[in-house]
Amino acid sequence: MSMFGYYLNLALRSLMRNKMLTALMVIAIAVGIGASMTTLTVMHLLSGDPLPGRSQHIFYPQVDPSPLPDPENTHKPWDMMDYRSATDLWSAHRADRQALIGRSALRLTAPDMNQPPLMAQVLSTTSDFFPMFAVPFQYGGSWQPQDDQQRTRVAVISSDLNIKLFGGANSVGRTLRLKDSDVRIIGVLAPWRPSPQFYDLVGGRFSNGQTADFYSKPQEVFMPFSSSLDINTDGFMAFTCWRAPDPGTSMTTSPCVSVALWVELGNAAKVADYKAFITDYATQQKALGRLTHADNTRMPSLMQWLDFNQVVPSDVRLQTWLAFAFLLICLFNTVGLLLAKFLRRSGEIGVRRALGATRGAVLTQCLVEAGLIGLIGGFGGWLLTLLGLALIRQQPVAYADLLHLDSTMFLATFVMAIVASLLAGAVPAWRASRVALGLQLKTL
């Protein structure tokens, strides 16, 4: 340990001797680390698990309602299901928990609050949604399974909407007017920002890599699936339709896919059972003549579904590669400069070797010096990362407000800086430790 202190002392002296060269190396490492940690932090936040510890039990069953011929079996089930298939699977209640998902935008007013009407994003779902996805409540709570059956006109609203309409006060029991109907607020969510907004994430494979909107905020209003259809006779936003709906078709029989289903399955046996259940269901529906491609069922887990949709925007991935290429060049630079620095001190190293320092000691001393450069560079890199993240937060992208440097990435910044500088210092340090002893002494 005392030797380490001595090496540190030597390293500091050596760094102070040629301030220009030292500054060049520190800046190279700081810039390289800053660029890569900024993009890596964005990647880390965007590619994370939105339900840590639970996601492995959450699944996304899919059947293929397309009646179109598919001779080569290339059609993947659409990202949502038709109304009938989704509600049939849900009604069977074969999973530990199950939640239907439908999306719509409805006009919303708070009758007694004297505010202009707004278009609210409404999520129609079933009572299991809240416990299944561990949604936090600030006031009140979720509706119960009987509300789904009795088509009760109740709603849960987001924390943001509660602040906007009611100044953040407890609004449970108040009334909202959605389209032309009154609904009673029974719950207000605590701030909830899943990243990505996984539960209604669809269409990633058709988005051409422009997936930033997968990270937008959750809906403002959550309503029972059944009663929301009473209020909104137009039905949910369709993912796609396999033919144009006939005029006046209700969404329960329309040729469109607009409903999704999430299920929670606690263990592998239940997963296998549920897979068999959807296959049986599809086969039975084919026998009834309602489905065409009975064998085309899927059930990705939550994380598999996110992967399938390639949630991380392609620009973010490109930026990450670019940043690491940048770091690589910065490291080449540091290798060259360290080599120059160490070899210039061949004379001094020769003296130390002659006075009894082993090759290992010289190697260690050089590496300590490289590591110290890394540590200082890491500090600069940390500041640059904070600056980089602040700059991205200014951008009008959906994930801007999610960005922050968590403790893992903070530590990673320094670890990466030191590891990078040690890697850069390895070859120069090895070369320095091989300095021929006699030759150097002769030239002194």
Next chain:
Amino acid sequence: MQLRPILSSLTRHKLTAFLLILQVTFTCAIVCNVMFMIATRTSQMRLPSGIAENELAMIDSVDIDATENPLVRHEQDLVALRGIAGVKSAVVVDALPLNRDNWTNGITTVPDADTHVGASAYNGTPGELQTLGLHLIEGRDFQADEYIAEDVPHGYKGIDTVPVTIVTRALAEQLFPGQSALGKDIYASGTHPTRVVGVVDHMLRPALRDPATNEYAMLFPMKPDDSEVTYVMRTAPHDRERVLKEASAVLVRLNGNRILKSPQTFTQVRDSYFHRDQTMVGLLLVAGLGLLFVTALGIAGLANFWVQQRRRQIGVRRALGATRSDILRYFQTENFLIVSGGIVLGMALAFALNLTLMKFYELPRLPLYYLPIGALALWLLGQLAVLGPALRAAAVPPVVATRSV
């Protein structure tokens, strides 16, 4: 200039020379690809939309009351909007270039054909051509009796009976190569023929994808009747902000039962459409310049080290009769050789990198002329970086040879 002494001196510094070559290799490969990505993105951002971009202001309106007849409502609104001082004309449309509101139809030239060309449909009230400032190069505008309702509530049924259309030149050339499209029939919906009565020179689609198909668009004389429509006003550029404010007030006064969204100028539409690319171009530019700068620092740093290391040899050479410019040229040539080595490897790596990017990011193939440009840039950079140290080397006096360093 003798190359042999330089080469033999470099072989004595294999590791350092190798490092420099490797750094130039990577810089060359990355900078070539970064330049190409910048060029690809900027060329897309510069695409002309075909409309009078500086003179358009628009407001989206979402109707809430479903019982009202939207066509009557729009007519009344337009009369009021045209009354605002500075508004030259106003129309209701369902989509605009770059506003992402895309309705693509499969177009064929024979009924019910298997292969079709995907083209975006633009629908609007009479006067759309003139309000948007589209440039008609063949044929005529729509006539008053040709207008029908888009009939969105019944599944966009208007397209099954619409009699005529105006297409872009790009779409006309794709559908009827080598001949005039005027008077020909196209099929947007099964077996119903729609006659081409006009051709406009440019009009971008609401959402861009592939450079070849970016202008595949057509106008239909169909009045928008969806619950969400866009009011477009043409006005002098400096009036746009004021007109937007007055128009919002006018629309709310005429009918408060609607929600107005995003009052904006077309300039804002374009900016917001390309904002992502704008940011990316900025980042790529900074990264590319940063790479060149760091590489220059590396070259200069090592050259400096070599000069210091060889002060004695330089002194000896000077004492033996070498001129200052001999010494200068020695270091310049040495740098040229190293950078050239890096460039040769870098070009190969640039292509490999481009192939990878093509696979993952839908980037086109790197045009060959980027390679000489990249090479030239790096040669220049190398020479600039080495100039300082080389001049310092040339300044070493011959007397150094007699001293022990």
